[in-house]
Amino acid sequence: MEPKSWPSADLRSAIRRGDRTVQSVVTDALGRIADANARLGAFITVDAERALERARMLDRSEDRSGALFGVPAALKDNICLRGMQTTAGSRILQGFVPPYSATTAERLEAAGAVIVGKTNCDEFAMGSSTEHSAFGPARNPWDTTRTPGGSSGGSAAAVAAGLVPLALGSDTGGSVRQPAALCGVVGGKPTYGLVSRYGLIAFASSLDQIGPLAGSVGDAAMLHDVIAGPDARDSTCANHSVPGATSKLDVAPAGLKIGVPRHLLERGVDAEVAAAFDAALATFSSIGVPAVTVELPNSAYAIAVYYLVATAEASSNLARYDGVRYGLRVPGSPVDEMYSRTRSAGFGAEVKRRLMLGTYALSAGYYEAFYLKAQKVRQLIRRDFDEAFAHVDAIVLPTSPTPAFRLGERLDDPLQMYLADVFTVGASLAGLPAVSLPCGLTAGRLPVGLQIIGRAWEDAAVYQLASAFERARR
Amino acid sequence: MALQLTPQDVARIAELARLDLEADEVPALARQLTTILEFAAQIQTVDADAAEPVRAGSAAWREDQIGPCLPREEVLEQAPDARKDAGLFRVPKVL
Numbered sequence: 231m232e233p234k235s236w237p238s239a240d241l242r243s244a245i246r247r248g249d250r251t252v253q254s255v256v257t258d259a260l261g262r263i264a265d266a267n268a269r270l271g272a273f274i275t276v277d278a279e280r281a282l283e284r285a286r287m288l289d290r291s292e293d294r295s296g297a298l299f300g301v302p303a304a305l306k307d308n309i310c311l312r313g314m315q316t317t318a319g320s321r322i323l324q325g326f327v328p329p330y331s332a333t334t335a336e337r338l339e340a341a342g343a344v345i346v347g348k349t350n351c352d353e354f355a356m357g358s359s360t361e362h363s364a365f366g367p368a369r370n371p372w373d374t375t376r377t378p379g380g381s382s383g384g385s386a387a388a389v390a391a392g393l394v395p396l397a398l399g400s401d402t403g404g405s406v407r408q409p410a411a412l413c414g415v416v417g418g419k420p421t422y423g424l425v426s427r428y429g430l431i432a433f434a435s436s437l438d439q440i441g442p443l444a445g446s447v448g449d450a451a452m453l454h455d456v457i458a459g460p461d462a463r464d465s466t467c468a469n470h471s472v473p474g475a476t477s478k479l480d481v482a483p484a485g486l487k488i489g490v491p492r493h494l495l496e497r498g499v500d501a502e503v504a505a506a507f508d509a510a511l512a513t514f515s516s517i518g519v520p521a522v523t524v525e526l527p528n529s530a531y532a533i534a535v536y537y538l539v540a541t542a543e544a545s546s547n548l549a550r551y552d553g554v555r556y557g558l559r560v561p562g563s564p565v566d567e568m569y570s571r572t573r574s575a576g577f578g579a580e581v582k583r584r585l586m587l588g589t590y591a592l593s594a595g596y597y598e599a600f601y602l603k604a605q606k607v608r609q610l611i612r613r614d615f616d617e618a619f620a621h622v623d624a625i626v627l628p629t630s631p632t633p634a635f636r637l638g639e640r641l642d643d644p645l646q647m648y649l650a651d652v653f654t655v656g657a658s659l660a661g662l663p664a665v666s667l668p669c670g671l672t673a674g675r676l677p678v679g680l681q682i683i684g685r686a687w688e689d690a691a692v693y694q695l696a697s698a699f700e701r702a703r704r
Numbered sequence: 705m706a707l708q709l710t711p712q713d714v715a716r717i718a719e720l721a722r723l724d725l726e727a728d729e730v731p732a733l734a735r736q737l738t739t740i741l742e743f744a745a746q747i748q749t750v751d752a753d754a755a756e757p758v759r760a761g762s763a764a765w766r767e768d769q770i771g772p773c774l775p776r777e778e779v780l781e782q783a784p785d786a787r788k789d790a791g792l793f794r795v796p797k798v799l
Contacts, residue, residue, distance in 0.1 A: 329778040436758070465764045534744040545721060552722070555793055559784035563796040566722070574724040582723055586714070586737055589721040591744075599748065605757035607747050612758065645740055659758075 232675065233371035235415055235445025236392040238301050238452075245300035252300035256285040256344050259302035262393045263346065270378075271360075271368040272388040274307050275315050276347035284344050296342025297456055303338055304397040306385050307348035308355055308431040309440065311335045314345075318431045319353040319363040319381075322576025323557040332429020333464070334398060334440050334457040341456045346394060349384030353578050354548065355400055355433040357381045358408060358650045359640065362580040367637055370413060372676055376634040379409030382443065386413040389443045396453050397443045402433050403536050404629075404654025406441040407666040411629035411679020414668045416450040416696070417443045418475075421686050422661030423468040425454075426461035434543035435466070437536075437658045447667060447700045451475035451693045458689075472687045478694035486695060488514055488682075489524035489622035498652070500632040506670035506678040507628045510699070513669075514626075517702050519695065524618040524625060528610040529656050535611065536655040537648055538591045538604035545588030551576065583644060612660045619685050624695055627653045629666040629679035653681060663689040665696050669703075707741050709734045 244250040260278050267273050281302070288300055305311060308318040310328035317323050331339075338345060352362040360368040360383025368383040370376040371391040378387040382399025386409035389397050399406040401419040410417025419441045430440055442453035454475040461467045490511065495504065511521045553559035553572030560575045562568035577585070591600035618625060631652060640647040657664040662683050669680035680699070684692035714734045718725050725733065780786045785794040 326782060329774050329782065462766075469764075528750065531747050531750060534747050537740065538744050538747070549722075553784060554795055555779075556782040557784075561796070565796050565798050568796050569722045570724045573722050577723070582721075583733065583736060583740075585721045585723065586717050586733065587740060589717050590737070590741070593717065593720060600744065602757055603747055603750075603752065604744075605759075606752035606755040607750050608758045609755035610750065610752055613755075644736055645743055648740075 233391045235389055236395040237445055238395040238449050241395060242299065242301060246294050252285040252288040252344065253282065255300055256281050256302055256346065259346055259394055266391055266393055269369065269374060270371060270387050270391060271350055271366050272384045272391070272393060273304070273347045274317055274319070274350050274365050274384070277314055280314065281344050281346045288342060288344065294342070296340070297452060298338065298396070299342030301343050301396060302346050302394045303343040304347055304349050304385055304388050304394045305335060305345055306351050306382050306397070306399045308351060308400055309335055309398060310429040310431070311345060311348070314348060316348065316431070317365070318355070319351045319365065320576065320578070320581070321364045321558060322551045322572070326557045330429065333426035333461045335429060337457050338398070343396070349382070349388055349397060351384055352381035353581050354431065354544070355381040355402055355405055356544070356580050356584050358404070358647055359635070360384060360409070361637060361641060362578055364578055369637070370634045372414060373634065376636050376676070377412070379412035379630070379634065381405040383409045385443050386410055386415060386417065389413070389415045389445060395444065396449060398440055398453070398457070399443050400430055401439050401441050401658065402437045402540060403658050404651045406443060407654050407664060407679070407681060408630050408650065410443055410666045412634040412677060414677030415443055415445055416447050416665065416667045417441060418450050418454055418665040419657065419663065420454060420458060420689055421663045423466055424458050424472065424689065426464040426467045428461055428463040432547040434540040435547060436543060437540055447693060447696045448476070448479060450665070451479060451697070454689065454693070473690045475689050475693040477690045479697040481694055483695050483698040484518035486519050486623045486691070487621070488519055488521050488695070489618050489625045490521050491526045491529065491625065491627065492523050493525060494529055494627065494653070498631050498649070499628060502672040503628050503631060503633065503678050507680065510626070510669040510680045513699060513702050517698055519698070521626070522622060524622060526611070526614040526618060526656065528607060528614050531607050532611055532655045532659060533648060533652055535604045535607050536651065536659060537587065538600050539608060539659070541584045541588030542591045542601045543588070545585050545592060548581070548585060580644070608659050611656060615656070615660045615662060623684070623691060625683045627681045627683070629653060629681040633672050633676035633678060657683045662686055663692045665692050667696050667700060707738055707745060709738045709741070
C-alpha cells in the first residue's frame, strides 16, 4: 500500500470546532509513529509524555486561534527544543538536552503546534541519504530498501508516511528539497535570511536554512509563514518582512515565465526523471506559463564550490565539539588529547571526511586556491541567476537527477553521493528560495520531484507557481 | 594543480582538525580526499578575477547592551564536568 501524507486543513478545522480534541489527535500521531518507526527509522526521539501534557493544556485553552492549533509536528534533530534531547544525528552530543529552544520551534509552539519528537538525519546535516546518522538509517516509505534522501530524511519520511502532517528540516545544499523529492512530499528552502537560524545546530552558516516539509503546497506555505520573519537573535536574519508564502497561492500564474537551464540536463539524469520533468513543463505550458531556455554557465562548478565552502564553514562550526561544555567527553590529558579523543570517538566517518576537506581548504598555502577561489566562483554563480531572472520569474529543474536509490548503494563512493546535489546546491549558493513538489512517479512507483527556484525574497512567487502546478495536476 | 595527498598531509590536516586517525584509516582517507579535491580543483580553470568573494549577510550593528542570558546553572547541567558552586567548567590541564 502506497504511503499517504496527512493533510492539516480538515484536522485544524475539526480541532477548532471541537469535533476532535488535541489529545485524540496527538494520541493518533503517537500511535502512527509507534507502528511505523521500527520500519522507517524516521524518529530519533519521541516524547509522548510531553506531547500529551501539552495536548491536555491546549484542550483546556480558550484561545484556539493559532494557525497550527493542535497540529502534531516534528523537528529535525538539529533544531533545538528546550528539554528534549537533541543529537544532530551524532554520538558527540550524547546526553545533550538543550537549555533553550530554536526560534522556529518557539514559533511553532506559539502557533499551537504539538511537537511530538525529533527526526532522524545525517550527522550534523552532512549527507544526502540519512545513512550517516549515528542512530541507524531512515528508510523511504515508498520502498523501505531505499533511502528517503537526506539530510532531512527522517522529517521527509515522517510526512510522507502520514505520521505527522508537518515537519521542519534544514537545507544547506538541498537537504529539505532532495528528501522531499525522493519521498513524494513538498519541501521548501526559504530565501537565505528569511528564517532565523537561532537554535539550529550550525553546519555551514552562509548556506543553512530551516524549511518546511508537508504533504501539500498549501501546508508547506503555511508552515513557512509561521517560522519566517525577523529575529534579533540571528544577525543573518533579515529585519525586513516580505509577502508571505501563502499570499499568492490562489493567484493565477498567467504572465509568469519559467526558465530551464537545459545545458545542465544533458547528462546524468535518469530517463524517467527526465520524462517526468518534460511532462511538468507541458503542465506549466497548459496553464499559461511558458518555459524558455536559460543559461547558468558557472553552475557546472556548483558542486565543487559547495563542497569547498560548506566544508570550510563546517570545520569552523564543528570546532566547538570538544568535550568541554556538553555532550561526549573522552578523558585525556592534556586538554588537547581530550579534544582529539572526544572528536574521534564522537564524529562519524562522513563528518570526519568533510572536516578534513574543509580544514585543508582553509589551511595555509591552500586558502586562496580553494576557499577564496570558491567564494569568487560562487559570486559568478549568483550573477548567472541574476541575469537569468531578468528574463524569467522562476527557474525549474528536476530536484534530484535520480529517484530514491538503495540503501548502501553510494556509501563506497563519497563523490558519487555528493553529485546527487547537483540541482539543489545552486539555489543554496545564491541564497534563493526554492521548493520541491511531486511531479510524478516512475514505473517502479518511486516519486519524482520538480524544483522551482525564485528571485531572492520572492518566496511568494515560488509557492504561487507550485500551487498552480499542484492544482493543474489534481 | 596535481594533487596527491600523502599520509603526512593527512596527518597534518587531522592534527589541525583535532582528529585522531587510526593507522588503517589513513590510506582510504588519503584516496577519498584526493579524489574529492581533484574534482574540486576544476574551479581553478574559471576566470573569476573580476568577482568579489561572497560574504554572507551584512554587518548588522547593535548597541552593546546586556540582555537576558541562559541561567548559568542550567548550562552547567549539561557539562561533562563542572564546578557548579564556582560556575565553572572543569577540564584536564591545559599546559
